[in-house]
Amino acid sequence: xxxxxxxxxxxxxxxxIATAQTPVNAIKSGKVANIPLREVNNAVWSxxxxxxxxxxxxxxxxxxxxTPSVKNIKxxxxxxxxxxxxxxxxxxxxxxxxVDADKFCDQVAIQLPLHPDTLPIFMMGNKNGRVHIIHxxxxxxxxxxxxxxxxxxxxxxxxxxxxxMAEKEGDGTKGKFxxxxxxxxxxxxxxxxxxPASYAGNPMSIxxxxxxxxxxxxxxxxxxxxxxxxxxxxxxxxxxxxxxxxFTRPMVSPDxxxxxVTIPTKIAFAIWNGHFENISGKKHYSQWIDLxxxx
Amino acid sequence: MAQVKNWQLKKEMKYxxxxxxxxxxxxxxxxxxxxxxxxxxxxxxxxxxxxxxxxETMFFNNVETKPYGGYPLKWDVNTLKMMxxxxxxxxxxxxxxxxxxxxxxGENVNGWRPAERDYAFPNMGEDECSSIVNKxxxxxxxxxxWMFYLARICNHCTYPACLAACxxxxxxxxxxxxxxxxxxxxxxxxxxxxxxCPYKKTFFNMVTxxxxxxxxxxxxxxxxxxxxxxxxxxxxxxxxxxxxKPGEEKADNPIDQIVHIKKIALPLYSQxxxxxxxxxxxxxxxxxxxxxxxxxxxxxxxxxxYKNLKDDKDLLAAFLLFGNSPKTIHHYKREGDFxxxxxxxxxxxxxxxxxxxxxxxxYDDKDHxxxxxxxx
Numbered sequence: 001x002x003x004x005x006x007x008x009x010x011x012x013x014x015x016x017i018a019t020a021q022t023p024v025n026a027i028k029s030g031k032v033a034n035i036p037l038r039e040v041n042n043a044v045w046s047x048x049x050x051x052x053x054x055x056x057x058x059x060x061x062x063x064x065x066x067t068p069s070v071k072n073i074k075x076x077x078x079x080x081x082x083x084x085x086x087x088x089x090x091x092x093x094x095x096x097x098x099v100d101a102d103k104f105c106d107q108v109a110i111q112l113p114l115h116p117d118t119l120p121i122f123m124m125g126n127k128n129g130r131v132h133i134i135h136x137x138x139x140x141x142x143x144x145x146x147x148x149x150x151x152x153x154x155x156x157x158x159x160x161x162x163x164x165m166a167e168k169e170g171d172g173t174k175g176k177f178x179x180x181x182x183x184x185x186x187x188x189x190x191x192x193x194x195x196p197a198s199y200a201g202n203p204m205s206i207x208x209x210x211x212x213x214x215x216x217x218x219x220x221x222x223x224x225x226x227x228x229x230x231x232x233x234x235x236x237x238x239x240x241x242x243x244x245x246x247f248t249r250p251m252v253s254p255d256x257x258x259x260x261v262t263i264p265t266k267i268a269f270a271i272w273n274g275h276f277e278n279i280s281g282k283k284h285y286s287q288w289i290d291l292x293x294x295x
Numbered sequence: 296m297a298q299v300k301n302w303q304l305k306k307e308m309k310y311x312x313x314x315x316x317x318x319x320x321x322x323x324x325x326x327x328x329x330x331x332x333x334x335x336x337x338x339x340x341x342x343x344x345x346x347x348x349x350x351e352t353m354f355f356n357n358v359e360t361k362p363y364g365g366y367p368l369k370w371d372v373n374t375l376k377m378m379x380x381x382x383x384x385x386x387x388x389x390x391x392x393x394x395x396x397x398x399x400x401g402e403n404v405n406g407w408r409p410a411e412r413d414y415a416f417p418n419m420g421e422d423e424c425s426s427i428v429n430k431x432x433x434x435x436x437x438x439x440x441w442m443f444y445l446a447r448i449c450n451h452c453t454y455p456a457c458l459a460a461c462x463x464x465x466x467x468x469x470x471x472x473x474x475x476x477x478x479x480x481x482x483x484x485x486x487x488x489x490x491x492c493p494y495k496k497t498f499f500n501m502v503t504x505x506x507x508x509x510x511x512x513x514x515x516x517x518x519x520x521x522x523x524x525x526x527x528x529x530x531x532x533x534x535x536x537x538x539x540k541p542g543e544e545k546a547d548n549p550i551d552q553i554v555h556i557k558k559i560a561l562p563l564y565s566q567x568x569x570x571x572x573x574x575x576x577x578x579x580x581x582x583x584x585x586x587x588x589x590x591x592x593x594x595x596x597x598x599x600x601y602k603n604l605k606d607d608k609d610l611l612a613a614f615l616l617f618g619n620s621p622k623t624i625h626h627y628k629r630e631g632d633f634x635x636x637x638x639x640x641x642x643x644x645x646x647x648x649x650x651x652x653x654x655x656x657x658y659d660d661k662d663h664x665x666x667x668x669x670x671x
Contacts, residue, residue: 059401061462062399062401062402062403062462063401063402063403063460063462063487064401064402065401066400066401099484099501099504100411100499100501101408101409101410101411101413101414101486101489101498101499101501102408102409102410102411103411139504149501150348150502151348151349151351151501151502154501158351160351163346163347163348164342164346164347178348181348183348183502186347186348191347193347194345194346194347194348194350195347195348195349195502195503196479196503196507197479197480197482197500197503197504197505197507198503199479200478200479200480201480202479202480202481202482202503202505204482204483204484204503204504204505205502205503205504205505207502221462222462222463222464224463224483277408279485279486279487280462280463280483280485280487281462
């Protein structure tokens with residue numbers, strides 16, 4: 001019963017926010033010949049009209065974002081019949097690409113409903129109202145552009161003799177001193193015992209990431225789960241105090257966890273500003289926006 | 296927020312989840328008067344659990360010197376400062392101030408997040424006294440200048456702040472023993488737990504990019520053994536056992552006898568509101584103002600009881616079991632001149648004399664036809 005009241009309250013809030021704002025145009029994914037996977041300034045984008053979408057500080061559940069720092073996000077979309085792409089742009093005067101005990105990175109995510117006809121709550125869906133989320137993080141972008149950020153990259157003068165279980169032949173460590181062993185090599189052998197999250201197969205502990213993005217699914221907040229099949233890509237560039245991030249994914253996906261985009265649907269966005277320690281629920285979100293694709 | 300009963304504060308308080316006490320609650324008693332900060336516990340824990348990449352400055356167990364030491368830096372004073380006035384009713388012993396679950400401002404817990412550097416000095420303040428020893432100073436019961444060692448691990452709290460703060464419910468408290476764990480496959484490294492834990496005993500691993508914490512050596516607990524930090528303690532200052540629910544204490548459970556019945560071991564900063572389960576015998580030569588803040592209003596009686604320990608045979612019998620078995624003692628009994636520890640099945644696991652036998656070796660050794668010299 002409580003859940004029903006809560007859903008009703010969130011829906012009411014969502015409607016009131018939607019009516020309080022200037023109506024936002026729908027996103028129309030324009031047909032193009034080729035998709036530039038990593039070129040945020042490719043000429044193909046210049047012919048597409050950007051839609052500016054307001055974003056709000058998340059204050060529906062704890063932890064809340066009490067100090068917003070992003071007002072809106074500009075979105076463009078294109079497709080070539082097999083792949084759909086989104087170019088997201090938002091103002092951010094600081095480039096935050098590192099994660100540590102007290103460091104947070106910039107992030108952005110897009111969200112699509114699995115069943116647009118029974119639209120779930122914009123806030124990460126609801127039970128039996130699953131959403132498909134594609135998430136980009138600046139730390140993952142940094143991993144790919146500059147290599148995995150290991151301890152010696154953060155603390156060049158640190159010293160640890162030898163990590164235990166790092167002397168086994170064949171795991172790539174060959175008895176090297178701690179600071180000379182890559183996280184990938186160490187995780188190959190029994191050293192993995194000392195990397196508990198990696199041992200447990202946590203998708204956060206991937207040391208040789210191929211894409212700066214992750215495809216997930218959710219049925220309400222707190223339920224974000226990494227998809228088994230990862231077939232989306234992303235690329236981010238920070239220039240002129242602005243983040244520009246491209247997301248791509250197949251138009252028609254064999255993965256049943258991927259939301260449909262060939263029929264009229266909705267899309268929503270979330271932004272985290274690492275400089276202001278945005279993380280988890282401390283984010284800026286948008287309402288559902290109409291999305292149609294030009295065939 | 297639910298209303299839950301906190302026996303340490305003698306009142307109900309706010310907590311994000313309903314009260315749900317485990318079937319058994321892991322608990323520890325640490326005697327601060329016996330700790331010499333040899334750090335054997337720290338090393339035993341570190342080599343067992345946190346020797347990998349990203350765990351370089353991570354200590355599930357640490358021993359710091361009070362008043363100035365603290366790992367991570369200022370872990371306690373930062374939270375105390377944030378909480379405002381913390382007063383206790385002098386008659387009833389009820390806590391009158393706020394806990395970390397009050398005034399949370401859009402979060403589940405009122406906390407602060409340490410910086411990377413705060414973890415870089417685990418021995419800051421080591422062996423530093425509270426002040427300079429003045430010329431002519433002498434000992435008169437309470438030291439003018441003082442220090443003591445405070446051994447710290449995760450408190451496996453009844454109301455864990457880390458668990459309350461995790462938006463993914465990746466932290467859970469095991470019903471079988473009350474151990475609080477982070478699900479290493481589910482955590483996404485939000486560091487909300489690092490911010491929330493007032494004891495700062497959850498840590499962010501910059502290599503695996505998720506958080507880690509003391510696991511109470513649960514593989515040992517499951518085999519009826521005490522954790523590594525307890526087994527290796529050369530000063531025998533530690534005992535691990537299980538604490539009964541308030542009102543269900545049993546006199547033959549050494550932890551119950553010490554904590555619930557004789558109230559000689561007290562929780563650390565219970566005003567935080569998490570109902571921590573590591574109980575400390577307060578240092579008896581430290582000014583009580585400092586001890587009140589740290590261990591609450593029961594500290595005077597605890598110090599008095601400790602000073603008279605030799606006269607309380609049941610309590611003494613419980614104390615003599617410290618460090619005398621690697622196994623967890625569930626029950627104990629004073630049998631003649633011995634104190635006997637039993638496991639959960641009722642089998643004897645240790646037998647300790649109440650008084651150590653004294654042997655006097657005569658100066659004139661007739662058997663060997665020689666004299667003994669008191670030289671090494």
